[in-house]
Structures are given as structure tokens and as C-alpha cells.
Amino acid sequence: SGLKYTEPYRPQYHFSPGENWMNDPSGLLYHNGTYHLFFQYNPAGIEWGNMSWGHATSRDLIHWEERSVALLARGYPDNVTEMYFTGSAVADVNNTSGFGVDGKVPLVAMYTSSYPVSQDLPSGKHIRTEQQSQSIAYSLDEGETWTRYDAENPVIHNPPSPYAAEFKDFRDPFVFWHEDTHKWISVTVLAAIHKIAIWSSENLKDWSFASEFGPYNAVGGVWECPNLFQIPIKGHPSAKRWVMVLGLNPGGPPGTVGSGTQYFIGDFDGTTFTADPGSIYPGNKSANWMDWGPDFYAAASYNGLPDGHVVQIGWMNNWQYGAMIPTSPWRSAMSVPRQLSLEVVNERVTLLQQPHHSWRSVVHHQSSKHSWKAVSKGSTRLCSPGKAVNIDLSFSDHDSDHSLASTFAIAVHASSDFKQETLVGYNFTSKEVFVDRRHSGDVSFDKTFASLYHAPLSANADNRIKLQIFVDWSSVEVLGGQGEVSLTAQIFPDGDATEARLVSDGVTRNVRLEINRMDSAH
Ligand code: FRU
Numbered sequence: 001s002g003l004k005y006t007e008p009y010r011p012q013y014h015f016s017p018g019e020n021w022m023n024d025p026s027g028l029l030y031h032n033g034t035y036h037l038f039f040q041y042n043p044a045g046i047e048w049g050n051m052s053w054g055h056a057t058s059r060d061l062i063h064w065e066e067r068s069v070a071l072l073a074r075g076y077p078d079n080v081t082e083m084y085f086t087g088s089a090v091a092d093v094n095n096t097s098g099f100g101v102d103g104k105v106p107l108v109a110m111y112t113s114s115y116p117v118s119q120d121l122p123s124g125k126h127i128r129t130e131q132q133s134q135s136i137a138y139s140l141d142e143g144e145t146w147t148r149y150d151a152e153n154p155v156i157h158n159p160p161s162p163y164a165a166e167f168k169d170f171r172d173p174f175v176f177w178h179e180d181t182h183k184w185i186s187v188t189v190l191a192a193i194h195k196i197a198i199w200s201s202e203n204l205k206d207w208s209f210a211s212e213f214g215p216y217n218a219v220g221g222v223w224e225c226p227n228l229f230q231i232p233i234k235g236h237p238s239a240k241r242w243v244m245v246l247g248l249n250p251g252g253p254p255g256t257v258g259s260g261t262q263y264f265i266g267d268f269d270g271t272t273f274t275a276d277p278g279s280i281y282p283g284n285k286s287a288n289w290m291d292w293g294p295d296f297y298a299a300a301s302y303n304g305l306p307d308g309h310v311v312q313i314g315w316m317n318n319w320q321y322g323a324m325i326p327t328s329p330w331r332s333a334m335s336v337p338r339q340l341s342l343e344v345v346n347e348r349v350t351l352l353q354q355p356h357h358s359w360r361s362v363v364h365h366q367s368s369k370h371s372w373k374a375v376s377k378g379s380t381r382l383c384s385p386g387k388a389v390n391i392d393l394s395f396s397d398h399d400s401d402h403s404l405a406s407t408f409a410i411a412v413h414a415s416s417d418f419k420q421e422t423l424v425g426y427n428f429t430s431k432e433v434f435v436d437r438r439h440s441g442d443v444s445f446d447k448t449f450a451s452l453y454h455a456p457l458s459a460n461a462d463n464r465i466k467l468q469i470f471v472d473w474s475s476v477e478v479l480g481g482q483g484e485v486s487l488t489a490q491i492f493p494d495g496d497a498t499e500a501r502l503v504s505d506g507v508t509r510n511v512r513l514e515i516n517r518m519d520s521a522h
Helices: 357-362
Strands: 020-031 034-042 052-058 064-071 088-091 107-115 131-139 170-178 183-190 195-201 208-213 222-233 236-249 260-268 273-275 297-301 310-315 338-345 348-355 363-375 378-382 389-396 407-414 422-427 432-436 452-456 464-472 475-480 485-490 499-504 508-518
Touching (some): 064 107, 088 170, 131 170, 170 195, 195 222, 208 273, 222 297, 222 310, 222 338, 236 273, 236 297, 260 348, 357 363, 407 432, 407 464, 432 475, 452 485, 499 508
Antiparallel strands (some): 052 064, 107 131, 236 260, 310 338, 338 348, 363 508, 389 464, 407 499, 432 452
């Protein structure tokens, strides 16, 4: 690309576009040994606009190559008449769509057409100003170039009845192949009324309305970017559950402002998604949070992976301040890919997230390991690990006791005087893992940014607290325990904030720490 990826704050092993604005992953597809990442993209600037689908590919989910724009807003740049909002992509291996010719497998993208002005389309359909409808396009060259299905688009013109055609926030189709019923399923949102509308099709072109789901749990803002997939329960080979993930904006987890992601565990029969009773909290009082931090949104899962494998990527930003973050000439990065699994923990089916193993290929060979029987009260300086690191930190849990710590943390991206630092730690009293970015660097661009975020986490079977921490030039991601909680937060530290230390307000016992420097994936 010619770009060096050495600008201030540039992510080293998280995907970010060379330049310009990016938001949601819009089509995560594994096909023929290649991971495709399509994303919401403005080809003309570092704020949202001219929404098109950018494209990057990878063989391993960590080294990415940005490719030319896959779907460029219609009429761009002079007179945009259709933008391509969030959607998804599939490989139509049986050529159900008939788009395949000469034995080529068509890749089919389904996206929201957002029309700024009223118009009559070639398909004969009339579009109202600001209408959102669902359309498709296909590629016969592994995603390089796309042909829109202009003859019939949009393929889902209006929300299902009884919702009036005037209802405009209808978007974000997530398509997948449902093996049991041998049909394509598309999951969309009726954003403002907190409903999911599910559709089915035999050919990706003709869709029938199947059912709706919601509102449940968190409804603080609009519902967006739904995702539905099946995962086996570990240790119970024949038991599988379905998981529905969706974004809400605003109305994220307690203590955050802006965007958040929640999920439901349940069952899907090809028509209806039914959430397990344990997944629903009456009175919209609570939610199952996919991530407890401020910067994990519009999470989507890969199509085309082997059965039972679910890998998810989220947009590592927040609509609250997304357009103000101090990066240039790009804005936004994606989270590390996360492998999801279900496991019975304390008699409850629990969703776990682990980093996809791809990160190991960019670990610098030098890593440092430490262990302490006890870390005493105060500050323990570590040798400067730099700005892109992977950290494994674990220690014994304990109940409150005046000689023992009530909080213990590792500070990363610290300046040499430690006036600037980001803390990742544990509160033994509230049993919460936290990320504190109040003094993380540039926090000036938004009044809610300088905050502390927390997530409930209890010790594992041997009474230890375990944290996996991914630090990049402008982010921290924390996975707690076996991955039952995650916390993702952007930070904008000074370029020379490369130090680290442990900070404890009492004794913390049996501490084990491993720090791996991460190389650039560029
Ligand atoms: C979520 C979202 C989607 C929409 C897209 C537009 O981040 O608002 O609902 O399709 O962004 O870029």
C-alpha cells in the first residue's frame, strides 16, 4: 500500500484502513482459504459519509491487505443516490441464485440500500426519501468486483406488515445458510422499535418474512447489526444453541456512554428465534453484554467457517465520539478476531470469547515472564515493554482483609513519570475487572471519554483471577477468566508512553505475569 502504518496511534496488529473513515464490519466471509473483511467505508474522508463497502483480505486473520473498494456508493462523488449500509456476504456454493456462470461460485453480498432521495428504480420499484431496503450484489472473482442486481433490487423493499412502509429504520441484513431447512436466512432490524425481523429464501433473491423477535433486555437506543449463529456446547457434542447478537446505540453496558453489544442464547428452528428464559431479564432491567467496555460495536461473525467454529470481529469505536478520535488519515480499527464458544459454567450455558490464535504469529520472540509470591503495596516498575504488547496476568483472589489489596492493576502505555497511564486491574471487593483510561493520554475530544469501565468476574476453580490483555498503539482489550467477560477501550497515549508497572494498594498474592512484545502485522 506504500503506507508505513507508523503514524501516531496507528494500530499495529488490529485492522485499520490506510486512510479514511471506517465503521461496522459488513460481510465477514471465509472462502477458498481467504478471510474477507468488508466494512462500512467513506472513500472521501475521515467522517461518516458516502457509505461504501471497503474490502481487505487475509490468509490468517492478522496480516491484512486492503483492496479496492468493493461497492462504491452509487453516483459517488457528485450525486450519491444510494449508499451501501451494513450487511453480510455468503458463498453460494450450490449456485441457488443462478448468478454463477462457468462453474464459478458466486459470492453474494446482502446490504442495506439507503436512498437519500425519492426515485423510481430500474426494477420499477418506487423509493421514498430516506428509505432503507435490502439489496444484493454478486462477485464472480473472489470479491474483487461486484455486480449489483439492479434488475430486481431492492430484494426486500419494505419492512414486514403490519409495520408501515413509511417505517424507515429497517436495515443490516445478516445472511447465512440454514442447513436443517435448506434455506437462506436473513436477519434484519426494525431499529427504532427494538425488533428483529427474520426472513427466509431459497435463492437469495425472493424473500419471505418468517418471524420477529424483541424487544427484550437492553433497549436504551436503536437496535442495529443483528447476528445469528449456532455453536455447540463444549463437552456436550450433540448439544447446540443459537446465539443472537445485536448492537444498541446508545444504551451500552453500565458505566459506558453510547454504543454497546448484547446477546441472547436460545434456539432457532429456521423460522423463529426463541431466547432461553435465563437469557431474558424482565422489565428490561439487565442484559447479556458481549463486551463491558465502550469500544466494541456492530460485532459480526464469519460465514464459511467449518461447522461449529464462530469467529467474531467488532468495530472498535463508539458513535458517542467516533468521529472525534484524534487519528489521521484514518478513523477506526477492528477488534482482534475472537473465537466464541459455549460452555456450561456453574450450571449455566455461558458464552466465552478467546482471541483467535492468529495473534501468536506476530509475537516478538522476546517475552518476559515473572512470578511473585506476593506483590507488596505500592508500585512495581516493569521493564519498558513498548506500545504493542500481549499480557497474561493472573493472581490469587482473596476476601477483604486490611493487609491485602483491594485493587491490583497493571499500568500500560505509561509515561516515564507515570502521570499518563492506562490501568487494567481487578477490584477484590466488588469482584470486578476494570479498565481505567482517565489518564490514558488525549481524552479531551469528548467529555465522556475519560472514564473507568468494569465487568463482573469471579475467580476460577483454583481461586485465581486470570486476565489476557491485548495492548496496541491505541487500544486495550481485556478477556477475563476463560473469556466470560471482555472489556475493550480505545486510548490515545503520547508516543513515548512505553513504560509499565504494577500498582497495588495492599498485598496481592501469587502473581504470574507474562509480557509478549507484538511485532507489526504490516
Ligand atoms: C451501525 C450502523 C448500521 C448502519 C451503518 C451505517 O453502526 O448505524 O445500523 O447500517 O452503521 O454506516
